[in-house]
Amino acid sequence: MRKSDGTTQGVTSLSAIPINEWTHVAVVFDDTANSLTLLLDGNADNTAPATAPYLRTGATAAIGNNRHGGDDRPFNGIIDEVRFYGEALSDDEVQCLMHLCPQ
Numbered sequence: 001m002r003k004s005d006g007t008t009q010g011v012t013s014l015s016a017i018p019i020n021e022w023t024h025v026a027v028v029f030d031d032t033a034n035s036l037t038l039l040l041d042g043n044a045d046n047t048a049p050a051t052a053p054y055l056r057t058g059a060t061a062a063i064g065n066n067r068h069g070g071d072d073r074p075f076n077g078i079i080d081e082v083r084f085y086g087e088a089l090s091d092d093e094v095q096c097l098m099h100l101c102p103q
Contacts, residue, residue, distance in 0.1 A: 012038070026039040042098045
């Protein structure tokens with residue numbers, strides 16, 4: 001994720017993501033805990049330290065491309081139903097979104 005000062009912060013999976021299998025991926029930025037948490041299929045996989053502020057209003061989001069070091073490394077797969085929320089979601093809320101619970 002790119003911060004407003006131009007630096008980036010991220011969190012890397014500790015688990016292998018299976019090939020040719022649907023996987024629900026979510027990243028939660030928690031401003032209170034100063035952390036990014038990566039969830040795979042609704043379960044916390046890894047957490048990394050992170051600090052605000054992030055680009056918000058008017059920022060461009062690049063989903064599915066890692067431009068680390070200036071190299072384009074596009075995601076080779078299908079990305080569906082990208083959502084952004086104005087607050088950190090709990091693990092239970094992410095689980096509910098993954099299973100299409102009524103909102």
